Amino acid sequence: xxxxxxxxxxxxxxxxxxxxxxxxxxxxxxxxxxxxxxxxxxxxxxxxxxxxxxxxxxxxxxxxxxxxxxxxxxxxxxxxxxxxxxxxxxxxxxxxxxxxxxxxxxxxxxxxxxxxxxxxxxxxxxxxxxxxxxxxxxxxxxxxxxxxxxxxxxxxxxxxxxxxxxxxxxxxxxxxxxxxxxxxxxxxxxxxxxxxxxxxxxxxxxxxxxxxxxxxxxxxxxxxxxxxxxxxxxxxxxxxxxxxxxxxxxxxxxxxxxxxxxxxxxxxxxxxxxxxxxxx
Ligand SMILES: NC(=O)c1ccc[n+]([C@@H]2O[C@H](COP(=O)([O-])OP(=O)(O)OC[C@H]3O[C@@H](n4cnc5c(N)ncnc54)[C@H](OP(=O)(O)O)[C@@H]3O)[C@@H](O)[C@H]2O)c1
Numbered sequence: 001x002x003x004x005x006x007x008x009x010x011x012x013x014x015x016x017x018x019x020x021x022x023x024x025x026x027x028x029x030x031x032x033x034x035x036x037x038x039x040x041x042x043x044x045x046x047x048x049x050x051x052x053x054x055x056x057x058x059x060x061x062x063x064x065x066x067x068x069x070x071x072x073x074x075x076x077x078x079x080x081x082x083x084x085x086x087x088x089x090x091x092x093x094x095x096x097x098x099x100x101x102x103x104x105x106x107x108x109x110x111x112x113x114x115x116x117x118x119x120x121x122x123x124x125x126x127x128x129x130x131x132x133x134x135x136x137x138x139x140x141x142x143x144x145x146x147x148x149x150x151x152x153x154x155x156x157x158x159x160x161x162x163x164x165x166x167x168x169x170x171x172x173x174x175x176x177x178x179x180x181x182x183x184x185x186x187x188x189x190x191x192x193x194x195x196x197x198x199x200x201x202x203x204x205x206x207x208x209x210x211x212x213x214x215x216x217x218x219x220x221x222x223x224x225x226x227x228x229x230x231x232x233x234x235x236x237x238x239x240x241x242x243x244x245x246x247x248x249x250x251x252x253x254x255x256x257x258x259x260x261x262x263x264x265x266x267x268x269x270x271x272x273x274x275x276x277x278x279x280x
Contacts, residue, residue, distance in 0.1 A: 014041025207271025
C-alpha cells in the first residue's frame with residue numbers, strides 16, 4: 001500500500017503515457033496533481049480519475065517556468081501536503097527542429113535541395129532550443145522544487161522520462177536525442193546528490209510507444225507501417241509498438257520504496273527488446 005494517500009505530481013499528465021500512469025497510481029490511492037499546459041487535456045484525465053473515486057487536481061502550467069512551478073509547489077503543499085512522488089513526463093520533440101534528410105547532401109551548400117526537403121541548415125533554431133529546454137529544464141525545475149518537499153518529508157521518488165535516443169541517437173532527432181541523453185545523465189547526478197535526503201531518482205526509457213503523432217510517422221502494425229515504422233518493428237524483438245500500459249509496472253516499481261528502495265540513478269528501458277539488437 002505504498003501509494004495510499006501519497007502525494008504524486010505528474011507532469012505531462014494530459015499526454016499518452018503519463019495520463020495512464022497518473023490514472024493507475026490514483027487508482028491505488030495516491031493524491032495526484034495533473035500538470036501540463038493544456039487544461040482540457042488534464043480535465044479529461046481528471047474525469048476518468050473522478051469516475052473511480054480517485055483524488056486529483058489539475059494545474060495547467062509550463063514546466064520550464066520557474067515561477068509557475070514554485071507556485072504549483074505551494075499549491076500542492078496547501079491542498080495535499082508535501083510531495084512524495086514526482087513523475088517528469090512533460091517533454092517531446094518538434095518537427096521544426098528536425099531536417100527531413102537523414103544525412104548530409106551537398107546540395108545543402110548551394111540551397112538546391114528539392115522542394116519540401118529540409119537539411120540541417122534549414123532547422124528552426126528556436127524550435128531546436130525549445131526542445132532542449134522542455135526536455136531538460138522541464139525536468140530540472142520541477143525536480144529541484146519538489147525535492148525540497150521530499151527532503152522535508154524524509155524522502156521521496158522521482159521518475160524521469162528518457163528515450164531510446166538516450167543510448168544511441170535516431171536519425172533527424174538532434175535536439176531531442178541530445179536532451180534525452182542529458183536526462184539519463186541528470187538522473188544519475190541528481191540521484192547521487194539527493195541520496196542523503198532519501199530521495200531516489202530514476203528514469204524510464206520507453207521504446208516506441210503508440211501515440212497520436214506516432215501513427216503519422218510510424219504507421220501501425222494493423223493498418224500498415226511507414227518505412228521508418230517497419231525499421232522500428234524489424235528492430236524490436238517483441239514485434240510491436242509499446243502501449244502506455246506497458247510502462248505502468250515499471251513506474252510503480254520505481255516509485256514504491258519497498259519494491260525499489262535500493263534502486264537509484266538508473267534508466268530502465270521498457271522497449272520490447274529494441275536495445276538488444278544492433279540493427280544488422
Ligand atoms: N511516446 C513515445 O514513444 C516516447 C518514447 C520515448 C520517450 N517518450 C517521452 O515520454 C514522455 C511522455 O511522452 P508521450 O508519448 O506521453 O507524449 P505526449 O502524448 O505528447 O505527452 C506529453 C505531454 O507533455 C506536455 N508538455 C509538453 N511540454 C510541456 C511544457 N513545457 N510544460 C508542461 N507540459 C508540457 C504536453 O501537454 P501540453 O502540450 O498541453 O503542455 C503533453 O500532454 C515525454 O517526455 C516523451 O519525450 C515518449
